[in-house]
Amino acid sequence: MGGAGPQARKAVIVGGSVAGLFVGNMLHRQGWDVAVYERVPDDLASRGAGIARHAEMVPIMAAAGVTETGPLGIEVEGRVAVDRHGRELGRFRFAQHLTSWSYVYNPLKAAFPAGRYHGGRELVAIERQAGRPVACFADGSRVVADLVVGADGFRSRVRALFAAAVVPRYAGYVAWRGLVPEAELPAAFRAAGFGDYCFCFPPGGQFIGYPVAGADDSVVPGRRRYNFLWYRHVPDGAPLADLLTDGSGQRHDYSIPPPLIRPDLVARLHRDAAADLPPALADVVGRVAHPMLQPIYDVESDRIAFDGVALIGDAAFVARPHAGIGVLKAGEDAHALALALAAEPRVAAALDRFSAERLPAGKQAVALGRRLGAFIERGLDTPQTDPSLGLTTEFILRVSARPPSHSPELAA
Ligand SMILES: Cc1cc2nc3c(=O)[nH]c(=O)nc-3n(C[C@H](O)[C@H](O)[C@H](O)COP(=O)(O)OP(=O)(O)OC[C@H]3O[C@@H](n4cnc5c(N)ncnc54)[C@H](O)[C@@H]3O)c2cc1C
Incomplete structure (x- = not known):
């Protein structure tokens, strides 16, 4: 028509x-x-x-x-927050589909x-x-x-x-992003962890991981991918400029193509992951040789x-x-x-x-x-560091990645 x-x-x-x-x-x-x-x-x-x-x-x-006839993506049952050791901090039941942009x-x-x-x-x-x-x-x-x-x-x-x-307007932090094919992940993570929509709060940031469709849009187990987003506080000025400067010394505006991100920055990301994330999630980050880097605006x-x-x-x-x-x-x-x-x-x-x-x-x-994102913008250690922000684990798990209409208190 x-x-x-x-x-x-x-x-x-x-x-x-x-x-x-x-x-x-x-x-x-x-x-x-x-x-x-x-x-x-x-x-x-x-x-x-x-x-x-x-x-x-x-x-x-x-x-x-x-007309959508196939699955809408990968269904997760809800969100879970874990600490640095992978211990559960909270859980919120909310079934939704996670998928890839393509x-x-x-x-x-x-x-x-x-x-x-x-x-x-x-x-x-x-x-x-x-x-x-x-x-x-x-x-x-x-x-x-x-x-x-x-x-x-x-x-x-x-x-x-x-x-x-x-x-x-730069928000004061960046998102490192990566995708790992399910088949490349350790069997233990595929069996427990891969299917969770997982939130973690390393110092000065927030890590989110979840399963998405495969490169061919497949949602068949074994052919999916694990997607991570790690928001990290990076002050405007020299620290941000350093992240956006490639190996030849060229400073990029707004964002930088993944192949041009300097290897020393990726190595630092992998080191920080090992120090600040649960081992299973640090392993995921370490498998991504060319992560994407997106300053948040x-x-x-x-x-x-x-x-x-x-x-x-x-x-x-x-x-x-x-x-x-x-x-x-x-x-x-x-x-x-x-x-x-x-x-x-x-x-x-x-x-x-x-x-x-x-x-x-x-x-x-x-x-x-x-x-x-207010706590990451200010580089606070945890969302709760400033209670006036009202960012409890429960609030973040319940309200993130949903239209505002789902949370009536946001209309106030
Ligand atoms: C880290 C990160 C995570 C995200 N996660 C999610 C998520 O979980 N869920 C979600 O819904 N969204 C998410 N988003 C946001 C989502 O990707 C964007 O909102 C969405 O892609 C916007 O689509 P758009 O078509 O408006 O703009 P874009 O996708 O930016 O497209 C704009 C297009 O215009 C073209 N263009 C620009 N200038 C010109 C010109 N002068 N002439 C002709 N063409 C031009 C560009 O080449 C581009 O193709 C995320 C974004 C980021 C950065």
Whole structure:
């Protein structure tokens, strides 16, 4: 279903990752003439790592034209916190699916008409022609549209054009991330530990580990992977700059490709893991020769709709990953925009409706991420070191990696 008739309204989607594909698929199915423009020439599937897959995603995937017949990922029964020796500190029952980012991205990409997805096209400016936005690309091409959607991630060019003051703000810590094939893990860990959604609080940080789908999206035992995220306090300035400086002395902005991370930093990570993590989790970290390193940023917009232009996904708001809702939020933004455009004949009225719904939701997500990461931002030894933060083990286990709507007290 879907496809554009001769009178179809035209949408330019900037960014061909999850947010762009959500909205591209939804508008295509509503009869819009849609094209997605993605800066990266290649497929993005290899980019992501493990994500929490929420039940709220099912209707959103359906609205994007993805019928899910297989398993939604790997089901865990709940969350468990352990101390440095692997002894249990707390447990919270909450069944959910954990999966890989590509498990969401791949079907969204497959559902979108290939001829309407243009890789290797970078948006550089948005001009106006007879009141309509005109997307201008680095190759000199221009596309006149009724709507431009900025789905171009946390360093959004579209956002910079309309709200230059809104920039990513470093949160004071980084996430080291890695994936280990299940088959490479010790039998003892595969038998006990692998299936847990595990939280641990090494000094000045937080470690999270959980099973995700395999590289081929398989959830069959034996072919899955174990995903870890280790948030570590790193002050801005020289300490962060050192992490982002490669072996040739080049300092990278915002993030650094894993192969360029200096071996001495990886060796230090492995040493610290041996000192600060339970042996089974230290073993997992030690098996990853090329971990990913992502400084954590907040992005908080005050406006997400401009004249014929909307911001969605990470371009609009980035909530720290403790909230675990980046992909869901991208889908909810896209869905709200598509529904508003279906309900309102005028784009301007639809953007007002979209903005009224999603601006507060984005701010709430950012606030939740900030709250859950406050102890790492300050480099505190444990979440409980400053009781005024209200970060008990119980709170962290219960509230992390869930939409804020699951926790009524967050609305206060
Ligand atoms: C450590 C970490 C853990 C996370 N864990 C989770 C989790 O458990 N659950 C979850 O839901 N989310 C998680 N997230 C967040 C999630 O990955 C993001 O929220 C999500 O990928 C955002 O999608 P997006 O499409 O908005 O942006 P992106 O995925 O960043 O995509 C933006 C796209 O726009 C393209 N682009 C940029 N500029 C231009 C331009 N000028 N022209 C054309 N194209 C352009 C880029 O190449 C990119 O492909 C995590 C994030 C991090 C960092």
